Amino acid sequence: MPNEKRPPFAENVTADDVAIAAGVSRWTVNRAFRKDASISPKSLQKVMVAAERLGYLPDLRAASLASDRSNLVALLIDDFANPHKLVMMERLTRILRREGWDILLVNTLNRDDAGHALLNASQRRVDAVILIGIQFDDDVLETALQARRFRKLIVFARSSENPNTISIAVDDVGAMTELARYVHRRGYRRPLFLAGPQSYSAHLLRKETFLEYWGKHFSFRPESVTVPAYDPALAGTIVMETLSHRGPSDLPDVIVCENDALAMGASDVIRHKLGLEIPKDIAITGFDDVPQADNPNYRLTTYRQPLTEMVEYLVKVLADPEERDLNRLFTGRLIPRHSA
Amino acid sequence: MPNEKRPPFAENVTADDVAIAAGVSRWTVNRAFRKDASISPKSLQKVMVAAERLGYLPDLRAASLASDRSNLVALLIDDFANPHKLVMMERLTRILRREGWDILLVNTLNRDDAGHALLNASQRRVDAVILIGIQFDDDVLETALQARRFRKLIVFARSSENPNTISIAVDDVGAMTELARYVHRRGYRRPLFLAGPQSYSAHLLRKETFLEYWGKHFSFRPESVTVPAYDPALAGTIVMETLSHRGPSDLPDVIVCENDALAMGASDVIRHKLGLEIPKDIAITGFDDVPQADNPNYRLTTYRQPLTEMVEYLVKVLADPEERDLNRLFTGRLIPRHSA
DNA sequence: TCTACATTTGCTCGCGCGAGCAAGAAAAAT
DNA sequence: ATTTTTCTTGCTCGCGCGAGCAAATGTAGA
Incomplete structure (x- = not known):
C-alpha cells in the first residue's frame, strides 16, 4: 500500500x-x-x-433507498404559540435521537396545509409521521392514511379515535375528573370552563368531562367559553370580553382551562386588567404543567402529562414491527399550586 | 391501454x-x-x-442520491429553555418550507455532543447546517468544517468570527449601544449587567459593548454577573444571590440583561422575592422581544431582532452557489415598554 | 420544399448502499 | 484427519432517480 x-x-x-x-x-x-x-x-x-x-x-440516503427503511420520522407541528410545544420537542428530539431516529420537522401552517405537509414528508419516505397539533382532524388523518408511504401515523399527546392511527396521550377523562374533584373539594361553586379550538371531537373530551362531572354533582351545567386558538393573548382577550361587564356576584369563582396556555392568558387579564386577585377573587387551573406554570406570576395548579414516559413508549411503538393496537393512555399527576 | x-x-x-x-x-x-x-x-x-x-x-432520497443535492438543511439547536427558540423555529420552518427546503431537527445535548450531532446530520448529506445555539464555540465549528459533507455552515442569530462559517445575526454592538444610550438617557446610573454563559467570544459582545459605553461616559465599569445558562429560573437564582443581602442604596437601579430569558427570570425575583417594584426600584431591559416580553407581568423594554428579514436572507444564502463572503449583520429595533 | 436550428424525448450510466445467496474460512464434532 | 456445522466474506442485482448526450421531433427561414 x-x-x-x-x-x-x-x-x-x-x-x-x-x-x-x-x-x-x-x-x-x-x-x-x-x-x-x-x-x-x-x-x-x-x-x-x-x-x-x-x-x-x-450515506444514509443510499442505505435508506436500498433497504426501504429510512430511520427518519416526520414531526408535524402546527401551533408554535403554545410553550408546551417547546417542551414536547425537546423531549422528542432528545429521546428519538438517542434511539437512532432522525427527525424531519414540518411546520403545518394551517388545516388545509396539513395534507401538503404530509405529502412533503412522504417524499422523504419517512418511516413514521408524528402529529402534534390541533388541526389534525379526521379528514386530514384520512387523506394522510391514503397517501400511505409511511408505516405509522402517530398522534401524540392527543387521543384519536381513528382506527388507523396510533394515539399516545394522557387519559383526559381521568385527568379532568381528578381536576374537577379537586376544584369541587376546594369549595369552588361557580366554575367557568375555558376551552380551546374544537376542531375535532377529541378536543371536547376535557370540557365534556368537566361539565358532566359538575352536572352530576350540582345538577347544572357550568358556563363555558371557547378560544379559537391556544394563544395566551387571545385567551386573555376572550376572557376580558366575557367578564369585564359583570358585577362581582356574577363572576365565576374558578376558571378551569383546557391547558396552561389558556390559563396563563386568563390569569394575566384577571390580575392586570380586571384588577382581581388569584385565587382569592377568581381561581384558575391549567393543564400540561409547562415550565412557566411554576413561575411566581402564575403558580398554576395544573396537571402534568408524563411526557418522558410517553416518548419512551413512542420509541417502542416505532420499533414495533407488528400491526396491532398500540394506542395507549397515560396517567399524569395533579400539581397543586397557588392558583387554585 | x-x-x-x-x-x-x-x-x-x-x-x-x-x-x-x-x-x-x-x-x-x-x-x-x-x-x-x-x-x-x-x-x-x-x-x-x-x-x-x-x-x-x-422519491427525494433517490433524487438526492443521483443529483447530490438533498434540499435538506439540518437545524442544530441546543437550548430549549429559551422561549426565543420557539419563535426562531417557527419562522425558520415556515419560510424554509415555503422555499422548498426540508428541515432535519437535531437537539444538540451539550457541548461535547455538538460534534456527534454534526456527523449525524452529515450522514443524511444535508446541503447546509444551521446552528442556533450557544454551545457552538470555535472548536466545535472547526471540527464541523473538517467533516465537510455539507456545503454551508450557517451560524444563525449569533455573530461568528470563523472565516468558514456564514453568520446571520443582529448587529450586537449597534443594538447594545442603542440600549445603553436609552438606559443612560432615562437617567439610570447604577447599572448591573446580567450576562449569559460565555462559551465563546461572540457572546461577550453585548456585555463588552455595554460596559464600554458606560466606562466611556461615566468612567467606571459597571458590575456584571454571569448566569451559566439562558434559563429564566437560573437567572432568578443568581440575581437573588447577588442582591438579596444588599441594602437599598447598594442595589442597582437598572439591570441590563443579555436577553429576555434572563430578564424575565430577574424580573420575577425582583418583584416576588425582593418585593421591589419595576421600574421604580429597579428597572430591567432585555433582548430578543420574545412574545412573553409583552406580557403584562413583564412589559419588558427590549430589542427586537428582525427575524423574518434574517430568515429571508438565510434562504438567499442557501440558494447562493458562489463561494463568497455572505456574513451579514442586521439592525433591529428598540422596543420601549414599561420595565425601563 | 429543403435546410438550419431549437426544442423535446429517450437512453446509458452511475449515485452508494442492502438483500440475499454462494463461496470460502474457521470452529466444532466425529 | 475428516466431516459437519457455524461464521464470515464477496458478489449479483436492484433501490429510484439525474446528468448529459444522442436521436427524434418541431419550427422558421429561404
Missing part, C-alpha cells in the same frame, strides 16, 4: 475507498457500520481504522 | 409505473416534477394526470 497522504475528511469518501484502504471488500465496510451484521472483530477493527482515517461515514 | 383500475395511492408507485400509464418514458415523468427541466406542455399534462391517478410522488 503506497504511503498515500490524502487530507483527512476528504469530500465524498465512499465505502469503496475504505474497502481498498482496509484491504477488504466494499460489503464488509458497510457491514462494519451496521449493528445487526455479522463481521469478525478483526475486519471490524481494520475497517474502522481506515474509515476513521479517511473520514468515512455511510 | 387496458382499463386497469388499481387502487389510488397504491404503495410504492414509481416513475416507471407512471410512464407506462402516461405513454411516455420514465425520464419524461421525472422531468415533469422538476421545475428546471424542459418538457412540452402536452407531456407535462399527460404525466400529471397519470401521476395524480396513481398517487405518484418522486
Whole structure:
C-alpha cells in the first residue's frame, strides 16, 4: 500500500475507498457500520481504522433507498404559540435521537396545509409521521392514511379515535375528573370552563368531562367559553370580553382551562386588567404543567402529562414491527399550586 | 391501454409505473416534477394526470442520491429553555418550507455532543447546517468544517468570527449601544449587567459593548454577573444571590440583561422575592422581544431582532452557489415598554 | 420544399448502499 | 484427519432517480 497522504475528511469518501484502504471488500465496510451484521472483530477493527482515517461515514440516503427503511420520522407541528410545544420537542428530539431516529420537522401552517405537509414528508419516505397539533382532524388523518408511504401515523399527546392511527396521550377523562374533584373539594361553586379550538371531537373530551362531572354533582351545567386558538393573548382577550361587564356576584369563582396556555392568558387579564386577585377573587387551573406554570406570576395548579414516559413508549411503538393496537393512555399527576 | 383500475395511492408507485400509464418514458415523468427541466406542455399534462391517478410522488432520497443535492438543511439547536427558540423555529420552518427546503431537527445535548450531532446530520448529506445555539464555540465549528459533507455552515442569530462559517445575526454592538444610550438617557446610573454563559467570544459582545459605553461616559465599569445558562429560573437564582443581602442604596437601579430569558427570570425575583417594584426600584431591559416580553407581568423594554428579514436572507444564502463572503449583520429595533 | 436550428424525448450510466445467496474460512464434532 | 456445522466474506442485482448526450421531433427561414 503506497504511503498515500490524502487530507483527512476528504469530500465524498465512499465505502469503496475504505474497502481498498482496509484491504477488504466494499460489503464488509458497510457491514462494519451496521449493528445487526455479522463481521469478525478483526475486519471490524481494520475497517474502522481506515474509515476513521479517511473520514468515512455511510450515506444514509443510499442505505435508506436500498433497504426501504429510512430511520427518519416526520414531526408535524402546527401551533408554535403554545410553550408546551417547546417542551414536547425537546423531549422528542432528545429521546428519538438517542434511539437512532432522525427527525424531519414540518411546520403545518394551517388545516388545509396539513395534507401538503404530509405529502412533503412522504417524499422523504419517512418511516413514521408524528402529529402534534390541533388541526389534525379526521379528514386530514384520512387523506394522510391514503397517501400511505409511511408505516405509522402517530398522534401524540392527543387521543384519536381513528382506527388507523396510533394515539399516545394522557387519559383526559381521568385527568379532568381528578381536576374537577379537586376544584369541587376546594369549595369552588361557580366554575367557568375555558376551552380551546374544537376542531375535532377529541378536543371536547376535557370540557365534556368537566361539565358532566359538575352536572352530576350540582345538577347544572357550568358556563363555558371557547378560544379559537391556544394563544395566551387571545385567551386573555376572550376572557376580558366575557367578564369585564359583570358585577362581582356574577363572576365565576374558578376558571378551569383546557391547558396552561389558556390559563396563563386568563390569569394575566384577571390580575392586570380586571384588577382581581388569584385565587382569592377568581381561581384558575391549567393543564400540561409547562415550565412557566411554576413561575411566581402564575403558580398554576395544573396537571402534568408524563411526557418522558410517553416518548419512551413512542420509541417502542416505532420499533414495533407488528400491526396491532398500540394506542395507549397515560396517567399524569395533579400539581397543586397557588392558583387554585 | 387496458382499463386497469388499481387502487389510488397504491404503495410504492414509481416513475416507471407512471410512464407506462402516461405513454411516455420514465425520464419524461421525472422531468415533469422538476421545475428546471424542459418538457412540452402536452407531456407535462399527460404525466400529471397519470401521476395524480396513481398517487405518484418522486422519491427525494433517490433524487438526492443521483443529483447530490438533498434540499435538506439540518437545524442544530441546543437550548430549549429559551422561549426565543420557539419563535426562531417557527419562522425558520415556515419560510424554509415555503422555499422548498426540508428541515432535519437535531437537539444538540451539550457541548461535547455538538460534534456527534454534526456527523449525524452529515450522514443524511444535508446541503447546509444551521446552528442556533450557544454551545457552538470555535472548536466545535472547526471540527464541523473538517467533516465537510455539507456545503454551508450557517451560524444563525449569533455573530461568528470563523472565516468558514456564514453568520446571520443582529448587529450586537449597534443594538447594545442603542440600549445603553436609552438606559443612560432615562437617567439610570447604577447599572448591573446580567450576562449569559460565555462559551465563546461572540457572546461577550453585548456585555463588552455595554460596559464600554458606560466606562466611556461615566468612567467606571459597571458590575456584571454571569448566569451559566439562558434559563429564566437560573437567572432568578443568581440575581437573588447577588442582591438579596444588599441594602437599598447598594442595589442597582437598572439591570441590563443579555436577553429576555434572563430578564424575565430577574424580573420575577425582583418583584416576588425582593418585593421591589419595576421600574421604580429597579428597572430591567432585555433582548430578543420574545412574545412573553409583552406580557403584562413583564412589559419588558427590549430589542427586537428582525427575524423574518434574517430568515429571508438565510434562504438567499442557501440558494447562493458562489463561494463568497455572505456574513451579514442586521439592525433591529428598540422596543420601549414599561420595565425601563 | 429543403435546410438550419431549437426544442423535446429517450437512453446509458452511475449515485452508494442492502438483500440475499454462494463461496470460502474457521470452529466444532466425529 | 475428516466431516459437519457455524461464521464470515464477496458478489449479483436492484433501490429510484439525474446528468448529459444522442436521436427524434418541431419550427422558421429561404
